[in-house]
Amino acid sequence: MAIEALPPALLMILGGLMLPLLPKRAQDPLMVFLPLATLWAVWQIADGPMMLVRFLDLVLEPVRGDAVGRLFASVFSLMAFAGGLFALKQPRVLERAAALVYAGGAVGCALAGDLISLFVFWEIMAVASTLVIWSSDQPAAAKAGMRYALMHLFGGAVLMAGIAGHAIGGGSLDVTAMTLDSPANWLILIGVLVNAGAPPFSAWIADAYPEGSFSGSVFLSAFTTKTAVMVLIKGFPGTELLIWIGLAMVFYGILYALLENDMRRILSYSIVNQVGFMVCAVGIGTDMALNGAAAHAFAHILYKALLLMSAGSVLMMTGGKRKCTELGGLYRSMPITTVCGIIGALAISAFPFTSGFVSKSMIAQGAADQHLVWVWALLQAASAGVFLHAGIKFPWFVFFQKDSGLRPADPPASMRAAMILLAAACIGLGVFPGALYALLPAPTDYQPYTADHLVSQFQLLLFAGLAFFVLLPLMKRTRTLSLDIDWLYRRLLPDLLRALAPPANRLGAALTAQALAGVKAVTGVVARSHGPDGSFGRPWPTGRSVAVILGLLGAYLIFAALGHP
Structure with missing residues (x-):
């Protein structure tokens, strides 16, 4: 297999994974070199499938060249270069490594020829972008990152359910135009729209992106929503x-x-x-x-x-x-x-x-x-x-x-x-x-x-x-903060949980007491029959023990004989 047939995305993904292992003097050149190398690799890909992988009974196309994918992969690589240059003063190596993996996932999505490969790179983006947020020094980054992760876990699950249903229904796994003629295709569209920030799933963008670091927000702005646009262009053109x-x-x-x-x-x-x-x-x-x-x-x-x-x-x-x-x-x-x-x-x-x-x-x-x-x-x-x-x-x-x-x-x-x-x-x-x-x-x-x-x-x-x-x-x-649909899970849900916590705690304590009482009653019964003074706990004479064993052995022999005439 020629080197140009390998997914260009691997250059940034593997480079990002290696980045924390390298000395600081090697990290900075890698941040700006890998995106340029990825851009070069993107333009080595001709139109059509460039790599085929057999998985179970499926034939996957992790790399397929086309005009839309090449355009998006190119701008993703250029953005990774500019973002990497801007982030050279970022001391947190986790953010820089995650940003490279994030950009690589976007390039992988742009060039993926089948829905399974697209989903794999899609989830790489979700994990890496969450790490970009969590590596920030902003006070609200941890909570915002958790909400971001939950939203994208939901979107990814919906997308995967749609892809599975599409495949089971006999649909092609190629990344190509689809119509909304089945529940599976609706699920694929919804999963993509979650990443695009479409209502009612828009609030996560203004919730999470501002909590990135001075450099992290630059990367966050570039890839997730535009990858969703790219999938819509390929998958749902003309959907009114x-x-x-x-x-x-x-x-x-x-x-x-x-x-x-x-x-x-x-x-x-x-x-x-x-x-x-x-x-x-x-x-x-x-x-x-x-x-x-x-x-x-x-x-x-x-x-x-x-x-x-x-x-x-x-x-x-x-x-x-x-x-x-x-x-x-x-x-x-x-x-x-x-x-x-x-x-x-x-x-x-x-x-x-x-x-x-x-x-x-x-x-x-x-x-x-x-x-x-x-x-x-x-x-x-x-x-x-x-x-x-x-x-x-x-x-x-x-x-x-x-x-x-x-x-x-x-x-x-x-x-x-x-x-x-x-x-x-x-x-x-x-x-x-x-x-x-x-x-x-x-x-x-x-x-x-x-x-x-x-x-x-x-x-x-x-x-x-x-x-x-x-x-x-x-x-x-x-000095205000505007909320919309996120009011439901940032205000209403926490308030409900706080309001329900005391009665839930009291109910839990009562149920625990009832369970302990039940366990105590059962152990009392067992103690009476199997304790030192119980009928099963007292020592038996040797003769009685032998008689019981012989009886069990005889019963076994009788049943064995009946089962084999």
């Missing part, structure tokens, strides 16, 4: 239900991001919002819309990582401050972080000549081509909302607004280099979109820079910006 699920995610993310005070929770809610655009595009299902979903996932991974790098730099250099009410005026002492954060904010807002502009516009065009007027109008309105919460609110409250009196410096050189690299990528893809369009699953001659499109986008952004500053008094944040 996804249009409405995607729109619900879009406006859910905007609403909660506008209410939020924590800078990293703002950016986490905007992940839900941006993935909603992609899910909606998958539901539209045309070549234009699917190209838009893939292109926007590529662009989103880079600009969202850039935004979280700028937020992570602020977190690190201010000694852990993360609330908008604690920050402001940082542009004076963190100019590079500020500029990079603004570029990321412009990209997520689809500002012309940034990556978000050339990708998000394809989704809107896909809706317009299908005459989905209401969908197009809602996507346009949502674009204005994105500019409000991520394009203006995040940089304004963190880097400008009032002077907080903080004067932290820009972060160390490796962290600055990672931010500058992604900022350049956001602008480069926006100015030269042909490089991104060449990677898309379907050929396209789409031209984003038309006069009508530029004018309408500038008008949209201008009025959204005006609305922000007119309503600025209402945007002032308080």
